[in-house]
Amino acid sequence: MELSAIQRKRLQEIATEAKEIVGGCLHPDGRPMTFAELEEECIEVGDLLTSAMLQRRVTERQPPQQPPGCPTCGRQTNLNPDEEPRVLQTDRGEVEWMEPTYHCRHCRRSFFPSLG
Known part of the structure; x- marks a missing residue:
């Protein structure tokens, strides 16, 4: 995905806001x-x-x-009533979310569907 000129401009504005949040270029004692x-x-x-x-x-x-087909046997699956927490350590930090799981009665397998 390539950012549009409008998106780039807005992100530059956000960068300016972030700079204001973290402060200037000096240590608390005045050293640069x-x-x-x-x-x-x-x-x-x-x-x-x-x-x-x-x-x-x-x-x-x-x-x-x-409902997606079972990745093992291809049969119909059922949505589990409870979502499962997913935690992923990315290059930029930890990301956590709740994700639906599906269950295949034939294989007795639960899985996360591919959401792309």
Whole structure:
């Protein structure tokens, strides 16, 4: 996906807001921060934003309209009444969400459907 000019402009505005949140380029005692310190702070902010955005996007995904076939035998499956917590450690931080599971009575197998 390539970002549009409008999306890029808005993200630049968000970057300015993030800079205002973390503050200036000085330590509390007035010493200037090194480039490495500035970079590390920016990486931390970027990782937090990426993780939070991924968390929100993954929870917005919708389950399939029709129950998926069993990945083992292909037979019809049933939606389990309870969603299962999923936790994934990404390059940018941990992401956690609730995801529906399906069960195949024939194989006695529960699985997460592929949501793309």
